[in-house]
Each structure stands twice: as structure tokens, then as C-alpha cells.
Amino acid sequence: MMCLELIAEFDPFLAKHVSNHGNHGKGHTNYLSHFTYEEFIKLMAVKVQNKVVEKIIRARYFSISIDSTPDIGHIDQLSFIFRYVNSDGLPVERFLCFFENVGHKSQNMADAVFSILKKYNLDILYLRGQSYDNAKNISGVYSGLQARICEVAPLAYFIPCSAHSLNLIGSYAASCCKEANSFF
Template structure:
């Protein structure tokens, strides 16, 4: 029997009466701690359903539901203002996310030395907000409200919300890439380690797949940097296996691995490729010739610069 008033809590594994929980002041299991007597559940629900208190609360709930649908509640004016405010904030966030996407796609810095609107060196993010406010009425109104101190807590223009929006966009992109990898099923991985400006070793992770649409397409997904505290074959292989597990990507579906010629990567006994082959013999190792090509281009460029500085330009 379908009962619209009956709800189930997964966390407590118990049943509740929705309308009685809203309006009842009596202490009963369907209101407070939840009903868990599964052996006698049918009898107990029928008894509760036919009680006068439940019928009265059910009628009150249905009246409230109808009033909300027709807009005839006593707080309708406040609810209208609340909905308008929700739409306004949603429109503001939509524009801020578009600015963040634009800056991220061009690899531009977000913040400057100042975090105040209409100040010099306040960063690309706030400059984009100021520019958009000149032509967009939603952002213009938002800037006016910010400058008139109508917001006591947040304006969604600070450093914290920028980082949160960047993280949200990043999570969405990562989920999309993982979905594409799973749809392709089989993949190969490309790894490389390099120190950053703080001399901390980082490993870049790239997953290559073949997207089977109308026309097969080879795609490479950059899955991010991993901080490599240990650069041995064991440390790096454990790091990539942990990353694949976090992304819920099966190592058994890996069909290729490509690294540079470092002993910790290509080593036949203790290298990363050997350790991954132990877990998946089908993950064939292919040496990465692009590293040699990069070194040749770098050497050629350095030689060209040295020659120019010595002989001068023609």
C-alpha cells in the first residue's frame, strides 16, 4: 500500500510519519525515534493511520501543501522575495563561474596585491567583474550592493569563494574525464616526474583512451599532479595505484604504460613498469621517445641562443 505520509530514514533504518513529525506534539515512535518493529509493522501502521490525531495532522498537511501550490499562505510575500533573492544569487554565481572558466582556460592569475574593487593591481578576477558590471545589469546591481555594505557576511568575490569555485569546476571536469575513461574501458598511462619551484618532486599523470564515437578519437586526459615524497619504483608505483583507486579506475583495464628512461621508471626488476606488470601483465611498457626529442630541441635552442649572442643577428 502506497502511503504518501510514510518516510524512511537510511541512517537510522526506521520509519517516520511526515505529517505527524511536522505538527504533532505527542511522544510516539513514528515522530521521535522512528518505528523499527518490522515484525508488527503492518498492524502498527494501520493503527496509526486510523487514529484521529494522524487524520487531523494529515488534513493540516494537505491544506498547507495546497496553500503553497496556489500561493495563498500568509508568508507568500516573504516567500516571493526569498525566491527572487535565490534567483539573483544563482545568476551572480553563474557569471562568476564563467569568469573563472575564462581565466583558467587562458592560464591567467586570479588575484593581485589588492582584494578591493576598483583598486589598482586587484587581480584579473576582480577586473573581469568590474568590466562585466559595465554591461550586465545583474553584476552591476551586485557591485552596487557590495559597495553600499548591504552584505554583512559574503559577497562571493573574496579569495575563499574563488578557491571553492575553482575546486568545484575542477571536480566536475575530473568526474567527466573519469566517466570518459570508464566508457572507453581500456586505457594507457603516461607518467613523468619533475621538481616544482619549491624543489618538491611532482608526478604528472596522463591517461590515454580511444573514444569510440562515429569516428574513433584518441584522447589524453591530464589527471593532475601527485606529490612524490619517494621517487623509488615502489613509491611511485604505489602512488599511481592509489590515485587510480581513488578515481575508481580499474588497473586491470590498463593496456599500456609509458615513462622516460630513468631506472626507477623503466627498471625491469624494481621499476614502476615492472611493479605494474606484476599486477597486470597486459599493461605493456613502451619507452617514451618524446623525452629524447625534448632534449634535442632544448639543446638546439640553447646552441642557437649562444651562437646569436656570440656572433650577433644577421
């Protein structure tokens, strides 16, 4: 209910509905069960995703950045972030969706990328960049995810994620320092 009340602050129609029917106490029907507000949230998510996809298609060329992270249930999820240039000429990054991780094999991950692009009607031939961490199954030149995508979209150049590279550099630098190793 709190989520709906927050969203209602920005949506006059929903604000009116919540004020007329929300939290009048026991015995009053308000049609705001958890099923109802989850449906509202899903509908809004689809609307936002469709707007993001429209902008990506309008921009024509785009790049992707994919990373995996466990959710609250400890299930690994792939997050898909798209980067494109808007009509003002400014670069924009937008999160589009999560996709349940299909494993760590590059072919499975490539299939997931192709599936997401197909689901949102994004043509892979307009993919101009890809950025991931430096794991071999992803960044491998011959059989990694980036190589599999380049087979289909040869202009989708791979750029290693600098945040992951910086993390690796920091880890290596810390491991070289005897004092830091003995302290931690």
C-alpha cells in the same frame, strides 16, 4: 576574482552572480572572498575530473603517462595523463591530476599509481600501456615502476617516452661535437 570573471564568461549562472554581487566597492557584501572563489574552482575541478574518469571508464581500456616536475614551490609533483579511445574511435589524452611526488623509489611510485587508480575507481586490469621517461627506477625491467605495474597488470606494456628519448639523443649528439662543447 579575475579567474571567476573568466569562468563566468562561459557559465550564465556564475555570470549573473558576479554581475549582481561582484566589485560594487567597499561596504558591499559580495560573498566572493578568496575562500569562495577557490571553492568554486575546486568544485569545477572535481566536476571536470569526474567527467574525464567517466569517459575513461566508458572507453574501458586506457594507458597512463606519468612525469614529474617541480611546482612553483619547488616541490616535485607527478602528473598523471590518461590516454584512451573515445566513442568516435579517436585517441584522446587527458590530464587527470597532480600527485605530490613520494620519492624516486619504484615501489613508492607504484604505490602512488595504485592510489590514483583506486581513488578514481579505475581498474588496473584495464590498463594497457604505460609511458615514462627512461630513468632506471621507472623503466627498469626487473624492479622499475613499469615492472611493478606489469606484476599486477601484465597487459600494461611499457613504451618509453619518445620526448625523453629524443632529449637524450640530442644531449648525446651535442656532447660529441667538440665545437659545441667549447662554445657552450
